[in-house]
Amino acid sequence: MDKIALGISLLNGELKAAAFGKETGVPAGVQGGGTGDDLAGLGAALRGLVDKTGAAGKPVAVALAHPRLTDQIVDVPPVKGWKLERLLQRRAQTTKAFTGQAVWSRQAALPTKRGGAAWLHVCPKTVLEQLSAACAEAQVQLVRVLPTTAILASHLKTLPLAKDEVAVLAAETGAMTTVVVGRKDGRVCVGRVVRSNWNAEAERVGVDLTRSIGFAEQQSGLTVSSVWLFGAGAPAQVGRMEALLKLPVKLSPVGYSPLYWAEQAAALPEPEDGNLISMATQQAPQRRRFLTLTTMLLCVVAAMTAAAVSVVEVTRHHELQSIALLKEKMADLRSQQRDLQQAFDELEQMRTMTRVVSGEKLPPAPAWLLGYVSEAAPEGLVLTQLQIARTNDFWTVKLAGAADVGTNPPAVFRAAYQSLTNSLATGPFHLAITHSTLARAGEAASAPGAASEQTDAMEAAEKEPDSFVLEGVMR
Amino acid sequence: MSAEQNEFVGWIPQAVLRTALVRAGMVVFCAACLGLVYWSLTVHLPPVNREMRAAVLEESRLSDAVAGMRLDLKPGPAEETRARFKAAQAKLFQRPEQFRAWQTQIRRKAASLALEAKVTLEPAQPYPGAEAKLAYTQAGIEIAPLAATGPTAKEPAYYRLVNFAQALAGQGRQWDLVSLTVEGNSNSVQRAEAVALLLSAPKEAK
DSSP states (O other): OOOOOEEEEEETTEEEEEEEOTTTOOEEEEEEEEOTTTTTTHHHHHHHHHHHHTOTTSEEEEEEEOTTOEEEEEEOOSOOHHHHHHHHHHHHHHHOSSSSOEEEEEEEBOOBTTBOEEEEEEEEHHHHHHHHHHHHHTTOEEEEEEEHHHHHHHHGGGSOOOTTOEEEEEEEETTEEEEEEEOTTSOEEEEEEESSOHHHHHHHHHHHHHHHHHHHHHHHOOOEEEEEEESTTHHHHHHHHHHHHOSOEEEOSSOOOTTHHHHHHHHSOSTTOOOSSOHHHHTHHHHHHHHHHHHHHHHHHHHHHHHHHHHHHHHHHHHHHHHHHHHHHHHHHHHHHHHHHHHHHHHHHHHHHHHHHHSOOOOOHHHHHHHHHHHHOOTTEEEEEEEEEEETTEEEEEEEEEEOTTOOSHHHHHHHHHHHHHHHHHSTTOOEEEEEEEEETTEEEESTTOHHHHHHHHHHHHHSSSEEEEEEEEO | OEETTOOEETTEEHHHHHHHHHHHHHHHHHHHHHHHHHHIIIIISHHHHHHHHHHHHHHHHHHHHHHHHHHHSOHHHHHHHHHHHHHHHTTSBOSHHHHHHHHHHHHHHHHHTTEEEEEEEOOOEEOTTOTTTOEEEEEEEEEEEOOOOGGGTTSOHHHHHHHHHHHHHTSOTTEEEEEEEEEEETTEEEEEEEEEEEEEOOTTTO
């Protein structure tokens, strides 16, 4: 929180302000006049004070004593956190002595006979809204509204009390008297504002103090041992009060000044100060600044996100367009490729056809072989069959024949057959003999190492004696 | 502790809830922004990148292939091939009259050598490797010797067959003698059969 520049006391309509110098921090007092309990004209009065102190735009703190600002000691169960807050909220709303919504704050209280307790300051929400509106009108930021009882509870810490001693501290707050009963640690068992002061009605104040003491002792089971007075007229009332209260009555060692409440409003330490302004409201400016900054950052993040996503989208869009173009081009290329392939295939077919038609004519191997065999066939052999056929790149040849009539000696037949095979294998045809069978009555000769062929030859010999079969290939 | 506006939502103070909601909203917003960027970069864009890369590669491959084919398909050699093809085409059997003329020619040749030739033509079939441009017709020629008269009277049937085979071989390239089977005895022919392949233009090409 920013440093408070202006402390204001608004004690039952009596307005005073203490401005703190920038360098010295020493307060300079300003009298603001009265506003009445209804706070009418508070805005104008505050504006005057702000103009005089030059505190416009700065944080201000208010010490408030108001007839409708009340204090309550309430019993609390042993709960903490939000549960306790909710409980106190209900208690504040149900025990308030006015109509309309209440705002409240709490401070530590002395335990009662029944257990733990909290000290509630309860104020009408409208009063706080009037204060806020007046501060806004005066262009200052209201960050603190402290009940005078809360300031007085802090005052207890300055009294020379023993550790467990319970004392009454009464202070003049304008036309009224603020009273707290508590210990040196600041915890109280009673806090109230009496509607009179000792300057005007000392007896009445005495009676109220006596009642407060009795109530406090009844509530807490403790004994009040001293009474302390604070205020402009306090020194004159010590003896009188002592007589009325039948207790030692002393003056507070804290020096009184007319700006005491305004100064304390600004200077009181923050923790559990009884501030009626919520933490959320106190931190509203920082939060607004933080929110602005965060919003800007979020805007930057959003802008960067939008930019990144846009870049991605644009890239993607371009790539999709490029893909579409590429697909068109690919379709065109495929079509060209097909056409070219067709042209190639057609040309290849033309080449093949041309090669087949215009290439070398097949040699007249059948005629040649037919002629050659008639010349090469030796005496003693008769050819009975000649087959020659083109298979792929070869000519397959099959010759079959038999021994001429009268070629009885096997050796002659064998020699003739040998001569024929030699002529075919070594002659112009270079016939590669793949199978040859020579069958002679009563014997069989075949290519060496071929048992199956030998069997064939024997069978052939049985069927047709003195015959041969010759098979081969040639280019 | 103060409580200017200590409203509760359930057990939670309204201010705390509001702050938490605002912060959660900011976190959600930032997370959404980051998520959007992440989704854009890792989910939305990569498939298109991949498709693009694949398309570029495919296009490049096709371009190279087409360019290579264009280079290979030079106009000069292609025209030469076409010219040779046309010249070759002219040599083929194209009309039925040509087949009939060929059959007649074979029979005449055989007759001149005192042989009887029966020619049988089978249906045309596509020529392997040049199916669109070339067909072949297998012709079976059954040859049987006749009683010889005149100048060939003294020649054995075998020699007449040799002559006939040589005469067959001396013809043009549009047909080839691919098979010959002869059965008989010493210098005699009982039966002979030849097979010739006649090259023709396929029906579609006609």
